[in-house]
Amino acid sequence: MSSSALETQGVLIQRGDGAxxxxxxxxxxxxxxxxxxxxxxxxDVSDLASSAREFRMGLKDEGDFSxxxxxxxxxxxxxxxxxxxxxxxxxxxxxxxxxxPQSYLKFTGYVREFSISGGVDDVIRASVTLRISGAVxxx
Numbered sequence: 001m002s003s004s005a006l007e008t009q010g011v012l013i014q015r016g017d018g019a020x021x022x023x024x025x026x027x028x029x030x031x032x033x034x035x036x037x038x039x040x041x042x043x044d045v046s047d048l049a050s051s052a053r054e055f056r057m058g059l060k061d062e063g064d065f066s067x068x069x070x071x072x073x074x075x076x077x078x079x080x081x082x083x084x085x086x087x088x089x090x091x092x093x094x095x096x097x098x099x100x101p102q103s104y105l106k107f108t109g110y111v112r113e114f115s116i117s118g119g120v121d122d123v124i125r126a127s128v129t130l131r132i133s134g135a136v137x138x139x
Contacts, residue, residue, distance in 0.1 A: 006098050013067060015077055016092030024094055027077045029070040031125075033095075036107065036136045038063035062107065062132035065093070071116055071126040081128055085111035090133060107136045 013033060014024035041058030072078050084091050088110060095105040113129035 008098070010098045012096040014094045014096065015080065016094070018089075018091065022092055024092075025077055027067075027069065027081070028075060029072060029078075030067050031069060033065070033067040035065035036062050036105065036132055038132070038136075060135075062134070062136050064112070064129050064131055065095075065107070065109065066113075066127065066129040068125055068127050071124045078126065081111050082114050085114045093130060104139045105136055106139065107132050108134050 011033070012026045013030055014026050016022045016024050038061050040060045043056045043058050044053065045056050046052075046054045069078070083089070090108055090110055092106070092108050094107075097103040097105070109130040109132045111128060112131040113127065115127050116124060117127065118124045
């Protein structure tokens with residue numbers, strides 16, 4: 001049996017420009033990503049008639065989306081991410097998957113972390129963490 005799993009090679013991570021209609025531009029040089037992921041709070045609905053703890057799920061928290069890229073300080077998208085962090089800008093993002101027709105994971109978020117690193121026999125890299133605000137939609 002062959003697998004229908006999607007390859008990561010070719011996935012695009014794009015940043016919106018905030019205009020109407022919104023235009024998305026691919027963030028270049030991304031080498032890995034993680035997320036979106038999340039959880040939900042628990043609401044204790046136990047009462048005196050309960051024989052064990054009872055719960056309902058609270059609002060979902062979509063968590064973070066993080067990625068690592070080879071850093072290009074003069075690239076408009078890379079410097080834009082740094083500006084978004086500095087200015088606390090809520091921005092639209094989308095992840096374009098490799099299926100056909102293409103699926104999109106769309107969300108808004110803040111750049112919570114942007115750090116640069118490097119080492120011997122390596123290139124300068126940047127790690128970015130987006131804090132998702134609201135729901136992630138898949139289209």
